[in-house]
Amino acid sequence: MTQDTPALEVEVIQRLSALGHTIATAESSTGGLIAKRLTDISGSSACVLGGVVAYADEIKEKILGVQKQTLIDYGAVSEPVAQQMADGARRLFGTDFALSVTGIAGPLGATLTKPVGLHYIGLSAASGTRVRRYVWQGDRDHNRAAAADAALRLLLELLDGIE
DSSP states (O other): OOTTSOOHHHHHHHHHHHHTOOEEEEESTTTTHHHHHHHTSTTGGGTEEEEEEOOSHHHHHHTTOOOHHHHHHHOSSSHHHHHHHHHHHHHHHTOSEEEEEEEOOSSSOOOSSSOTTEEEEEEEETTEEEEEEEEOOSOHHHHHHHHHHHHHHHHHHHHHHHO
8 A cells, every 4th residue: 555545444434424325344253353444534433333243153143143054054154154244234233334254364263174364255235245255375463454455345346336
């Protein structure tokens, strides 16, 4: 990022504010990092309504409405769970958009089919919900930061199509 290029979160807040749109977050592996980055920006209260750190499956179910059977069939780190988390956050907060993140930040938690660095990022909007899969090769801090960046970029891509 150069001095002339605003941080992703600055651009997100500026664009959401200009459009009069709101956002919420549902975060697991990032532990609230996306919400923190957004609310670090002055004026964010106009568009950031709230967020849920749903680290435990029980919270994903009870607060965000993730189906227990989805967790059983696919596991917490999966595309369907990211989708249901994003949809649940948008419904819970009544926002225009909601971002979700579920993943394995590391260094522990990997399985044969789910490596450290695997993340699913969801974006729920009135037009539908999209989920992207990523695998990063960094340490815990890198993987979490990369997931937050990717989530903010996903929202900016959607906003590009609205403006």
